Amino acid sequence: MAIYCGIAYRRKSFWCYRLLSTYVTKMRYLFELKEDDDACKKALQTGAFYLFHNLSPMLQKSEPQYLVPKYSLLELERLLGKLGQNTQRIEDSVLIGCSEQHDAWFALDIGLNHSSSINASLQKPEMETELRGSFMDLRKAFLQLNAKDVSLLSTAQALLRWHDAHQFCSRSGQPTKKNVAGSKRICPANNIIYYPQVKVWKRQSGGKLQKKWDWR
Structure with a gap:
């Protein structure tokens, strides 16, 4: 019995260590x-993008979720080319995570109109038609998405x-510039660095989702 317990403990320890x-x-x-920035630019080439329109994510209906x-x-x-937009808009992407295989995810x-954007914001209906989905309020789709x-x-x-x-420095009033990953913004006029502090949904130990402050 002790031998089996020892084997089970070692297996559990191995998987915990691996995770x-x-x-x-x-x-x-x-x-x-x-x-x-160079590493992030390289990751952009093979990364995956999640699209939003005025902070509403692109979703596709697949019953029941x-x-x-x-x-x-x-x-x-x-x-972007099909809709007459400059691909420079992709520079407004922000890094939001990666897979276990190190495939980067961007949003x-x-x-939204950013200071770095050349073109005006894209119209929602034409985007939804092209992408065969809907830009939905995240709160409305909350219960129909996995955690x-x-x-x-x-x-x-x-x-x-x-x-x-x-987008603008609170001290100089000048436009700020984000780094490639979007993990900070810098004011070129005085070199002040701004780091995002955001509220995000996180899964707790009991499986419940709770909104908490987090540095990004």
Whole structure:
């Protein structure tokens, strides 16, 4: 009996160590992307994009839930080109996470006007027709999304909202510029760095989702 207990304990310890190791590796990779613009630019080439329009995520109905579509860089460039938009708009994307295989995830709001955007915001109806989905209020779709998607979309929405509200320096009044990952904004006039502090949905130990302050 003691032998079986010992084997079970070692197996459990192994899987706990593996999960912890995977988590640490992901966090290190995300930290690298946030601090290294060149690394983040490289990750953009193979990353996946979640689309928003005025802070409402693109969702596709699949009974009884909503699906959250992801788009590659090539698909996004084709979409913007088809709608007469400059692909420079992709630079407004913000890093929101990555997979265990280190495939980076980004969020892009094509309805908000940013200081770096050349074109005006895209119209919602034509985008929904082209993408075969709907830009929905996250609160209305909340109960029809799985917990993982809720957490990810909540993080993306909060970061996009923060960037939209901090386009200008509170001291100099000059436009701020975000780094590639969107983990900070810098005022070129005085080099003040602004870091986002956002409220995101997080899963607690009991499986319940709760909104908490988080630094990004």
